[in-house]
């Protein structure tokens with residue numbers, strides 16, 4: 056994609072990281088309430104600039120006004136929710152073990168106090184498919200700033216002008232809230248992202264995008280002289296398993312829900328349900344063959360369009376795949392939504408060829424003869440962001456399918472659809488590789504803040520030299536786990 060904004064030079068990236076490193080010391084020392092004010096100021100700035108930002112986003116991403124309005128609302132909600140998380144305080148995971156001469160380990164226990172502390176400057180690689188919620192002022196930026204970390208934001212080449220405009224809003228809001236200079240900066244150009252990730256003053260990276268891109272950056276982060284955590288959200292097929300009983304009870308409802316979910320935003324969600332397993336002798340294959348699919352809609356950008364066409368061509372050219380239905384020319388630009396068809400036997404004999412993410416408005420329907428094949432598939436597949444089961448409470452297959460899928464996916468769903476990831480306290484948006492490069496974390500929800508925090512224990516310190524959350528006087532104000540018990 057051609058950049059309409061010049062790439063940031065290596066010298067400039069280095070200068071910006073220097074400023075971020077200076078800001079890191081000040082920002083890490085700010086009170087959570089001050090950071091909350093800054094996040095609220097960013098949210099207010101975005102609300103105020105909504106009309107102009109949305110109009111640039113419409114020009115650059117082909118997404119609809121309604122979709123972008125909803126996404127911006129989600130973005131400002133997210134910023135404010137991280138502010139509330141700071142106020143509440145349990146994100147610090149403050150633990151206090153007072154000295155105990157009778158500690159049953161056999162040796163006296165010293166006074167040990169532990170909390171989570173900011174990592175330092177973070178490079179955020181923003182996503183193409185959520186130009187607000189996973190981009191410049193999105194969840195990674197919000198959670199890193201909330202954690203007390205400066206952000207160097209690598210703009211996605213799919214929406215450069217929006218990235219620049221949003222970046223100006225964020226910088227202005229942070230300045231007005233009294234945040235340190237250099238706390239936040241946007242950089243442009245593929246090389247600038249690599250330069251930033253390689254800079255020794257950068258202490259973590261986060262990313263949402265493709266498997267090859269995420270893997271390349273993960274490898275850079277890990278091969279530095281000082282390796283750093285790299286939280287990449289890469290790719291996911293998001294299988295949906297429909298049991299016999301569910302297909303018998305509500306086939307029409309499932310067919311309608313599935314077509315709605317896989318075509319939402321032209322299928323450009325990382326949680327799009329990409330493969331649907333249905334009983335071969337149920338009504339579902341025929342219902343889906345006759346489903347009314349939405350009209351073709353332009354994809355986000357030329358890279359997404361060509362990536363979609365390439366994978367779809369591979370799939371349709373596979374000898375074991377038929378086109379079940381299509382709303383027109385699926386390889387055209389814009390592409391018509393398409394459903395493909397194969398069987399569980401065929402998928403089990405070539406999982407690499409048939410169980411693939413096809414980012415865009417296409418999905419695979421897989422018919423099975425025996426429910427036990429669902430367990431075979433679940434056992435075979437690699438890491439996923441989501442795994443969905445449409446079943447009935449007494450389905451005999453359900454407990455084992457749930458058990459296996461819990462080892463494969465970050466979020467399991469029962470009788471719902473995986474698109475529409477809610478921003479909440481309990482949300483988990485992650486999963487084993489290749490869904491992410493860090494399966495123990497989430498990139499959505501308030502728990503995302505822990506990606507940018509590191510535990511530090513203080514042994515035998517006087518009260519006045521301890522961080523505030525670890526002082527006895529913070530009891531009642533900041534949640535503390537004292538001697539193993541949550542307060």
Ligand code: NAP
Pocket residue numbers: 180181182183184209210211212213244245246248249263264265266267268269271272288289290291324325358359362363412414
């Ligand atoms: P991408 O190509 O992986 O790009 C994401 C970001 O990483 C961009 O800022 C890109 O820079 C940078 N990047 C990629 N490869 C790099 C490398 N080798 N070295 C340095 N920087 C690199 O992802 P995309 O453009 O958003 O979409 C392409 C495909 O990714 C889609 O077709 C889809 O399969 C997948 N995708 C997945 C998700 C998800 O949520 N998991 C979301 C969107 C897309 P430039 O912009 O400068 O090239």
